[in-house]
Amino acid sequence: MTAAATPPAVHARAPGKINVFMKVGSLLDDGYHDVATAYQAISLYEEVFARDADDFSVRFRGPIDTAGLATDGSNLAIRAARLLARTTDYRGGVALDIEKHVPIAGGMGGGSADAAATLVACDHLWGTRLGRDELQSLAAELGADVPFALMGGTAVGTGRGDRLSPALAQGTFHWVLALADSGLSTPEVYAELDRHRERHASDIAPAPEQPAVEVEVLQALRAGDAHQLAEYLYNDLQAPALHLQPELAQTLEQGELQGALAGIVSGSGPTVAFLAADADAALELQVALSASQLTVLRATGPVHGARVVSG
Template sequence: MSPILKRTVTVRAPGKINVFFRVGALQDDGYHDVASLYQAVSLFEEVTATPADEFSVRFTGPIDTAGLATDDSNLAIAAAKLLASRTGYTGGVALTVLKRVPIAGGMGGGSADAAATLVACDELWGTGLGRSGLLPLAAELGADVPFALEGGTAVGTGRGDELSPALAQGAFHWVLALSDMGLSTPLVYGTLDQHRDAHVGDLGPQPDLVKVDTAVLQAVRIGDADSLADAMHNDLQVAALKLAPELSELLELGESRGALAGIVSGSGPTVAFLVHSAQEAAELRGTLTRRDIRTLVVTGPVPGARVLDAH
């Protein structure tokens, strides 16, 4: 291995919003084919990596991380160990994660940690895989990890990990309404399957393969918020609203107070409201904050995992 030249590397990676999410029929292997339009937004995780003999992770930042695992089940640790095993690196790493993306909020915070860890350790250890070499490892770690590595706006198909960049221009303004509870992704999928089984007479059979609607791709390509508001969709939303009925009231509140549209992001419970401008975002944030709803204002798209500092 090349000698360690850097003593510390800090990388930031973005959370994401699913502005479109379609879920196909339940397959025999227990998985679903999905079609998603991801947008990386300006809410970032930061991972700082320093050389160590063992692998460890600790958390800082504004989010309560008391419930997060710090063993091999943590995605950042898994990412570091996977990179070490594939490149023959024999040392370890001490990771410090500055968390800003809500935990179990449907915004891919854990995936951002994994992507940032891959980039940080590759730089720290001099393993030299670079972004293209890290992408296959990212896909092994989870469906959202390759997107956190790449950022921008992208279509995800298959299990969500087969990415193709989507042309996008301009910036979209979002107000995120955060929830104190987390929603388990497997539970949300299971609830969707039950809902579809119970209402198969009305809904009809689900297709095995799904795709992102042309309308949503066109909306991001021309940077038009009104068109995107009309085209946004999330198949998982019906299940998230069943599990957390209060989200229905939240969606109605935001849309009655100036949002072009609201959507449950991914498996929830974070709700993303699309607005026209920074000023409208500030006004909606004020309205929600007065109702004691925790909010964040973000814009998208933003780049994927990037080195902030190395010395």
């Protein structure tokens, strides 16, 4: 399934994400949890450059320390390329160069963005011409956050987070991201959530079997109202992330003292996302947190999902 002429190199990009709301259901028999989350794609991108090759390989560069990332067949981007090749009977390979800007193990879906951009880049490079729906199906095989990195924008995710429904969002939301010095393992955070619930079983409501995103969150997004959204930012994984990295509590307190409307641990953490009232407030918050020796970035959302930039 190859076109007569395919480009020698393709540049695609996919965004990181923030979970502005996340409810986690009870532990299931298969060891997983159903979730209900409101995703927003933000202007922090993974850049993937794909070139024809006989085999599959990946290299990393960019401002993020990638020394600990796997570059063998376990890497999610290589798994994405191999899956597309198998699905379309493509017989060649690809050399991937990935410029990383999304924190690793930071709860912002950087690896998922790599996979989504790789699917789009290789589909274009190889001329396999799968439709968007088919690419979404492949993305769902790769991981819970990969379909959203492909879709982008704002969406509600249910099931493992991969069953997506687009959500209306007006205007632009301004975020300041405080990056941690070390990452958190998603399975470890979920395991800590289960322990947290067991420890406090007499004090907290039981986990829902079928979690849902609160309607007020969707109303705030639809209205483009940052002040309203700030009241409803919520993440069931925040408490276990704070238990595993207690210093995150100080980061949250600092951001809110410096003028953030609200702060939240994104996904399984440890990145803390602060919502600002507007662009000027976000800049002031970035400057103040930087002066406190925190590593911070500004971003806006929502933005488009994975797409080809050139090639």
